[in-house]
Amino acid sequence: MSVRRRWCGQRDGRTPKGRTDRALSPVVGKALELGIVVLFIALVTTTFYGDVIPGYRTTAAAEVAERTVVDAAASVEDAVPERTHRIDRRVAVSLPATIRGDPYRLRATSPANESTTALVLEHPDEGVGGRVTLSFPVREVAVSGTWQSTSESWAVVSNDGGRIVVTLENGRNAASGVVNAVAGGAP
Structure with missing residues (x-):
């Protein structure tokens, strides 16, 4: 019987060496x-939040x-x-309030050495932006001003002598004669 006790180790209150170590391993x-x-x-x-998702957000925002700048142009x-002698027109332009969660602005710009005017989108994130050159089917057109994305935007067209x-x-x-246009749509 002593051999049996040595193998079981439970009858005399002693535990064999290594059995407590095996119980802890699982x-x-x-x-x-x-x-x-x-x-x-x-x-x-x-990886996703540090590299993949911000990169995707910037690409999608771009x-x-x-x-937006193409539709606004x-x-x-x-x-x-096309043909007018007297113009007094206001066109509402619908713009997204934010791009990538930040407000932006659209600015008309005309370089000093060029006769063309462009519409430029300026955004706080330097990876987001755009530029479109405006072209008109009629005589000389001067475009100036800036649109902020956080408020209603209007294109006010008037005749100033020869241009x-x-x-x-x-x-x-709230002026009468306002023509509503979604960005990119016809007035």
């Missing part, structure tokens, strides 16, 4: 597996900015009628 193994899974999830999350070009003047304005306007 717990340690599962803790290590859980630690590896948590480390993997943390690594994937850091596409939205490009579409089309609205400005459509606001100018047509388009002014980009912001704010509410």
